[in-house]
Amino acid sequence: MQAGLSTLNAPAPRVVLPYYGFGAIAFLISGIILFIAAPDMINHYLSPKLLSLTHLLVLGWISMIIFGALYQLIPVVMEVKLYSERLALITFFLFGTGILILVWSFWFFKFQRSIGLEIGGVLLILTVMLFAVNMFKSALKTERRNIENGFIVTSIVYLMLTVILGFLMVLNFMVPFIPRSHLDLLKLHAHLGMIGWFLLLVIGVASKLMPMFLIVHKLPVKLLSYSFYLINAGLILLALAFYFYPKSLVLTAFSLLILAGILFFLRFVFIAFKKRIRRKLDIGMRFSALAFILLFISLLLGVVSVLSPGIIGKFQVRLEIIYGVLIILGFFTSLILGQTYKTLPFIIWLQKYQSKVGKEKTPLPMELYSEKVAVLHFWTYLAGLILLITGILFASSLVIRIAAIIFIVTGLLYNYNVFKIILHKALHE
Amino acid sequence: MLQENLSAEEVKILELLKSVMDPEVAVNIVDLGLIYEIHFEENKKVHIVTTLSTRGCPLGDVIMQNIEVVLQNAYPGLEISVELTWEPEWTPEMITEDGRRAIEL
Numbered sequence A: 001m002q003a004g005l006s007t008l009n010a011p012a013p014r015v016v017l018p019y020y021g022f023g024a025i026a027f028l029i030s031g032i033i034l035f036i037a038a039p040d041m042i043n044h045y046l047s048p049k050l051l052s053l054t055h056l057l058v059l060g061w062i063s064m065i066i067f068g069a070l071y072q073l074i075p076v077v078m079e080v081k082l083y084s085e086r087l088a089l090i091t092f093f094l095f096g097t098g099i100l101i102l103v104w105s106f107w108f109f110k111f112q113r114s115i116g117l118e119i120g121g122v123l124l125i126l127t128v129m130l131f132a133v134n135m136f137k138s139a140l141k142t143e144r145r146n147i148e149n150g151f152i153v154t155s156i157v158y159l160m161l162t163v164i165l166g167f168l169m170v171l172n173f174m175v176p177f178i179p180r181s182h183l184d185l186l187k188l189h190a191h192l193g194m195i196g197w198f199l200l201l202v203i204g205v206a207s208k209l210m211p212m213f214l215i216v217h218k219l220p221v222k223l224l225s226y227s228f229y230l231i232n233a234g235l236i237l238l239a240l241a242f243y244f245y246p247k248s249l250v251l252t253a254f255s256l257l258i259l260a261g262i263l264f265f266l267r268f269v270f271i272a273f274k275k276r277i278r279r280k281l282d283i284g285m286r287f288s289a290l291a292f293i294l295l296f297i298s299l300l301l302g303v304v305s306v307l308s309p310g311i312i313g314k315f316q317v318r319l320e321i322i323y324g325v326l327i328i329l330g331f332f333t334s335l336i337l338g339q340t341y342k343t344l345p346f347i348i349w350l351q352k353y354q355s356k357v358g359k360e361k362t363p364l365p366m367e368l369y370s371e372k373v374a375v376l377h378f379w380t381y382l383a384g385l386i387l388l389i390t391g392i393l394f395a396s397s398l399v400i401r402i403a404a405i406i407f408i409v410t411g412l413l414y415n416y417n418v419f420k421i422i423l424h425k426a427l428h429e
Numbered sequence B: 001m002l003q004e005n006l007s008a009e010e011v012k013i014l015e016l017l018k019s020v021m022d023p024e025v026a027v028n029i030v031d032l033g034l035i036y037e038i039h040f041e042e043n044k045k046v047h048i049v050t051t052l053s054t055r056g057c058p059l060g061d062v063i064m065q066n067i068e069v070v071l072q073n074a075y076p077g078l079e080i081s082v083e084l085t086w087e088p089e090w091t092p093e094m095i096t097e098d099g100r101r102a103i104e105l
Helices: A014-034 A038-044 A047-077 A085-107 A115-141 A147-174 A182-214 A222-244 A250-276 A283-307 A309-356 A371-393 A397-423 B008-017 B060-075 B095-103
Strands: B035-041 B045-052 B080-085
Touching: A014 A038, A014 A085, A038 A047, A038 A309, A038 A371, A047 A085, A047 A115, A047 A147, A047 A182, A047 A309, A085 A115, A085 A397, A085 B045, A115 A147, A147 A182, A147 A222, A147 A283, A182 A222, A182 A250, A182 A283, A182 A309, A222 A250, A250 A283, A250 B060, A283 A309, A283 A371, A283 B035, A283 B095, A309 A371, A309 A397, A371 A397, B008 B045, B008 B060, B045 B060, B060 B080
Parallel strands: B045 B080
Antiparallel strands: B035 B045
């Protein structure tokens, strides 16, 4: 095989597809849970139903698809074969079971001993360790030791820390042994997960894939380096502050470091979109562009909520929930909805048509799904998100419920396309 | 960059390669500027030197395989070889006018 090619390195589709299928269904179910748990969205963040929904979204939906996509993308970004496909398949079953148990147990959580949370937690720790082994072993083989891969490897370290801390928090509910408030620990756990795991990973993968998709070259990679060091420094300091010295001034200062790092990345994204040769954005890239806009808005909101607690007064908790919603159901969800269309059709297309290319007429990967349905769920998604934020802001369960129904419609349309792609039968088959 | 001084047969091959598409961009590889060299030896062999728009391109093998199949069909019995190079690195400036129009559509 010639260096720099990745098709022959790609894992078997049966390893990757379960992740996409599970993720898509989890997204749909989270719409249903949002409907039921609507009143909890305006209360405190430590409500069992909100914890249940959040974990279904961040693990069952976002992390699940990221795992699958990453197994597929390792050959693209690192130019090596995935260390072990068998391990990747085992991880899926452990992860899926762990998530279901955890989400179920959170729903009925009474802030006391919960065997379900313990079992779910152990399964998740095991999953993440196996995932990390697979990733690190693959990363060790790569000759492409660039900043993009630095982001990916570092993000996995934060994922491990997030899951371990989550598990310790579960134990701490039973027999308190960590001399810190649950809320400070929760914030630490959430930031390690959102910024350390999700955001660093997204930056690493996006900075490699975006130039490919948009056809743009010679981007200022230096911006990514600034971003890498600022976010990491900020996050490590913030984590230490949450634990040892959770005072608002210190937390704000360290948050600003992270913010600066994210702005450097957004500047990189902005330049990529501006310099792109491919002017027309397909549905995948439209979702991605929306995702980056939502990230920017959530950052603004984050700054407002940190810098001026006096002004927002009674809206503080609601704004913080909106901030979380904008990151999880906004930025990450929009990005994943879009990137599904940039990855999944190609996985199936290669499986069905690779051997037929040039010999008979083959469809294009983008013809494996319905563009109309994708455009439709772009708009329902956006409408659902705007309504949800409005509902939380004005503390209206009714509006949140309407938003949830629209999210369920989005989920159904998205699932239609995902399974249309996965179940695609080759022409002449 | 595509070599200069193509023979008549090599120009024919270039036209033939326009049937090979990049499945992601839906534009042919000639107009994308991916073909660097075409060497044709009468009754003997066809040798193509090509690049890809990015290292690690997930569709790289498919594109190269497609080139081979197309050439095998057009020149049965001849030795067909497709070489992948990263030198010089592909840049968007290599896209032809036709390619640019197709991408911007």
